[in-house]
Amino acid sequence: MVMSRQAPWNRALLRAPLDWWEERDAFFKDGVLALVLALLAFVPTLSNIGGQIGDLPERPASVLSVGLVLAQTLPLAARRRWPAGCLAVVAGAFAVYQALGFATTFGSLGLYLALYSAGAHQVRVRRGLASVVSAGYAVLALVLDRLGSPQGIADYLAFYLTLAAFWLVGSTVRIRRVEEAQRRRLAAEVATAAERARIARELHDVVTHHVTAMVVQADAAQFVLTSAPEKAGEGLAAVSDTGRRALTELRYLLGVSEATGESASADLARAERAPTLGRLGDLVEQARRSGQPVEFNEQGERRAQSVDVGLAAYRVVQEALTNAMKYAAGQLTRVVVRHGEDRIEIEVTTDGPTASWASAPAVREPGPGGGRGLAGLRARVRMVDGELEAGPRPEGGFGVRASIPSKPVQE
Template identity: 65%
Template sequence: MFASVTRSVRSWPDSWRARPRYAKDGVLAATLTLLAFVPTLSAISAELGDLPQRPPDALAVALALGQSAPLAMRSRWPAACLAVIGTAFAIHQALAYPSTFGSIGLYLAVYAAGAHQVGFRRRLAAVSTAGYAVLAVVLVGLGSPNRVPDFLAFYLVLVVMWMAGVGMRKWRADEAERRRLGADVARAAERARIARELHDVVTHHVTAMVVQADAAQYVIGAAPDRAGAGLAAISDTGRRALTELRHLLGVLEATGESGPVDRTPTLGRIGHLVEQARLSGQPVELAEHGEPRPQAVDVELAAYRVVQEALTNAMKYATGRRTTVTVHHHPDRIAIEVTSDGSTDSAPVVPSGGRGLDGLRRRLRMLDGELVAAGRPDGGFSVRALIPARSQA
């Protein structure tokens, strides 16, 4: 029972999308039905028999309705629509009633069968062709002046309408496939983005907590009166990590609720990163040049992540070594350089997966920026980033 309910719920969006199409079919059917009784439009019709016309009667009215009203179900039941309209058209031609604009419904029904019929398409085409052949034989028997080329020409028109519907069906299928692939790519890109964010948040804060915990163990043995500051730094780092993780989880949940603006790290909060690194025992100097300007969120976040990842690597590989963070605010770009002293061959404080810098390079390439990370000639390591400026919209 639960499975059937789940399938029903999942089918709701499809039915919602289908309702406008069904409504359009109803409007088309009603419009064609009204125009079928406009005398001046009777010259525009699908005429096949060319038999001497008989006066219209109630049956003629019913047949006119039968060639237009069934278009209301042309998308939902295209085969039934074609069967009803085709039968009404055949009887109308065989009884030689006056021409009606409603006979155009035959073309629309054939098009709808090619565009919307899902199963038994070949069988439907074969049955329709056989029915048309029978109608041609009956009309010739009733004295129709048309000959084989005339009936073939009319049949080719119907084939063109069918193929037009088939082409539209294929185009819609291709378009749906493109949308599906686009959605898959977008979901993969979003998962990759969230993975990078999680990596940056967890790696930085956990590294800081490990360094602070190691320092606290040393302080407890050497200077117990200073142990409280180290433990407080660990607690503060943990709270920061939880705050950012909650924000990312909120994004993953996609509840649609807008969170506080200050939850997204920005370029202006680089000072907090530097202060956190200092609390971990890493001597960090911060220098900013130029006038900071409000930037787009992705630019601000990218700059923040560059400094965060660079400081994380400094705490991993150059623990206790002097580190310098320099930010240049140019009118058209933001230049960031983070350098650390000491050998880059030392073992990291915590294991490294090697994903941080690669993720940063991909992030900056999406912003038309670049990232260069390399060892310094005099020892140590440097990370240089160039991010094009983009005003906040």
């Protein structure tokens, strides 16, 4: 029991330094790396670990050699901020150090780190920098040869390939980093486009349906304003009720659009306000109050569905009723919803001559700038692995049929 109580405290104690280190910026971390490398360069037991070319007679250490060692290590503090400058200083110090014949130190590894950093972090004039470094190495090889170095062409070439390998490793890391950034940017753009399409689809479904109903109700009220004032009053009350319904759905839509990383309780609250299969009766009643005769038949046992399935089914009926009010006002509309074990079948048919639907933009395939009705509905139904068919009926009128996989949830 004592150990179990102490374990979280010990983990927190160990985690604190790591968290502190992760919060430091790159310049601070590289500065620590440069300082550690500089200190290790003066540890005698590490003197045999490092880069060396030339194999000239060894000179004793001096103030100059110490300065050159520091010049090969301390500039690494800027290896990510100024990779080209860091490489220039480190490579120059390494070349002078080798030409003067000082003993190998651990600090010479700074050249490898500088080459890797230039390959990984240098953005501009990369080819120019690589050419200058290669030319500088060729000059160093000539100088060492003139000073009596026993190294041959094969030795210089092997060392050059080693240096080039560190540059290439850094370049590979940079390429992968750029590709990952591009993938993330593309994913963000796709997500943004999908979100815009979703919002546009939702706005179309909400605004078009309710505005259509309000226009029909207002026209009917105006028609009977003098002959039947009580009917006109009922029509105006229906307009007011439809407006309130529209505001409620718009508030829900705005709440979903603005939700980013909120709590599960907030998500649940929004889900409870989402249009569902249980509110299909409200849609039918609203259409009836707008003067559209509607027969509603619900078959099978209705079960609570996931938000996406319930919303898709709701929008199918909503869009079909909206089109019926717009293009076949006064014609009988039948709404049949069948709740099966695996699927929800929805069929909405409207009587009347087929010619009356010819001008409906929702019937035609959408062009680049319009036709969000049934085209958007097809996209919504496909998102829940459903199928949607819509078109004129042989016996006249228009029909919309949808088959949506059932996804029951526990109430």
